[in-house]
Amino acid sequence: xxKLPYGEADFLVHIFTKDFGKMDVLAKGARKSGAKLNAHxxxxxxxxISFVKSGERMPTLIDAExxxxxxxWFLDADKISIAGRMLQTLDLLIPIAExxxxxxxxxxxxxxxxxxxxxxxxxxxxxxxxxxxxDFSLLPSEISQSILTLWPALKN
Numbered sequence: 680x681x682k683l684p685y686g687e688a689d690f691l692v693h694i695f696t697k698d699f700g701k702m703d704v705l706a707k708g709a710r711k712s713g714a715k716l717n718a719h720x721x722x723x724x725x726x727x728i729s730f731v732k733s734g735e736r737m738p739t740l741i742d743a744e745x746x747x748x749x750x751x752w753f754l755d756a757d758k759i760s761i762a763g764r765m766l767q768t769l770d771l772l773i774p775i776a777e778x779x780x781x782x783x784x785x786x787x788x789x790x791x792x793x794x795x796x797x798x799x800x801x802x803x804x805x806x807x808x809x810x811x812x813x814d815f816s817l818l819p820s821e822i823s824q825s826i827l828t829l830w831p832a833l834k835n
Contacts, residue, residue, distance in 0.1 A: 680766050682720055684710060692720050692740065693770060694728070695786065700777040701770075704730050706740045719743035723752055723762060723790055749790045761796055764829045765789070768800075771822055772807050782806055800830070 680701070685691040690706040709716040719726055720743055729742040752762045769786065773779075785806065789799045801811040815823040815833070827834055 680722065680770050682706075682722065690717070690720065691737075694726075695769065695773060695783065696728070697780055697783045698778060700779060701773045701775050702738065704728070704738045704740045706743075709740075716740060716743050719745050721748075722766060723749040725749070725787060725790075747791070751792070752790065762790070765796070765799070767829055768803075768826060771825055772803075772809075800833075 680695055681693040683691045683693075685705065688708050688710045690709045692704050692706050693701065694704060695701050706716050706720055708714050709720065720740070724745050725747040727744045727746055728740060730738040730740050732738040752758045773782070782803075785799075785802060788794060794802070804813045805811045809817070813833075815827060818826070
């Protein structure tokens with residue numbers, strides 16, 4: 680969903696997994712030139728990952744293998760814009776560490792080309808418990824404002 684520089688040579692990666700829901704993992708050394716993990720953890724990649732977790736520390740990514748790349752999203756500016764807004768929306772509304780295999784499959788279907796944004800957003804909002812035509816006033820104002828900034832057409 681998102682990859683952020685962390686420390687001198689690492690990435691903090693926000694991912695959504697089938698088995699663990701949304702989580703953060705640390706990709707140690709992934710910012711170094713030639714790091715094998717870096718290419719695999721790009722946004723929109725469907726990836727099989729392995730990580731370790733010890734104690735209270737953040738899980739550390741130890742391996743990643745691309746299952747499917749959704750490179751067609753990067754072919755035009757409109758699709759890149761939609762993908763970015765979708766990832767921000769997902770990041771805002773999906774709770775941390777909540778396993779949801781149905782949502783995982785729905786997201787894969789959307790980025791795999793199975794649904795349009797007009798189809799996906801109502802399904803996503805309903806799945807998250809906000810209804811197909813959500814009343815954003817029920818959300819915390821910060822989240823509501825962020826979503827309406829991302830999707831101005833939803834203000835109607």
